[in-house]
Structure formats: structure tokens, C-alpha cells
Amino acid sequence: MRNSIILVDFIELKLREGMPLALAVEEAGVVRFRPILLTAAAVIVGSLVMLADPIFQGLAISLMAGSVAATLLSVPSIPILYFLVARRGRAAQLHREGAMNAATES
Secondary structure: OHHHHHHHHHHHHHHHOOOOHHHHHHHHHHHOHHHHHHHHHHHHHHHHHHHHOOOOHHHHHHHHHHHHHHHHHHHHHHHHHHHHHHOOOHHHHHHHHHHHHHHHHO
8 A cells, every 4th residue: 555655646746747647657666666665675574583483473474475465566557557547637637737836936
């Protein structure tokens, strides 16, 4: 969930700045990939400590597997789904907001 929010927020920020939808989606995937990957790696490394404990071993495995699965699923799929949905109207609305803000700042 956290990865999805980060990606969508970044895309919408770029759209408000006037970037076209396709470029905003591409840049979000490229720029936010490293922080998402580092967060997943931190969860995995932190869970390695729990692997030695027989009581918490199952929790550690589920945390590690869930983090890997969420990263692998959200990084490619969220930008694609956002592009497919937003090109119908949300992107144009954010472009207008960005243009209006740029006009008032000038």
C-alpha cells in the first residue's frame, strides 16, 4: 500500500508541474524505484534477525516474502494501472490545475 501511495503521489506531483502523463508515469517508476527497493531491503534485513528464533521464524518469513511480493507487484503494475485510468480525465484535470497555478505565479 505504501509503495502505491508513493508512486501515485509522485505521478500527480509531476502532472501538476505540467509534465505529460506518459512521462510522469515513467519518471515515477524510475525515480521512486530505488527508495522502494531500499525500504523492502530494510524489512528483509531486519527480519533476518528473527529467523533464528523458532517462535518468530514464521513471522520473519512472512514479512520477507510479503515485502518482496509487494515490491515486485506494485512497482510495475501501479504506474501502468494509473496510466490506464488517469488518461481518461484525471491527468487533464491536474494539468489544468498546474497551468492555473503557473499563470497565477507569473
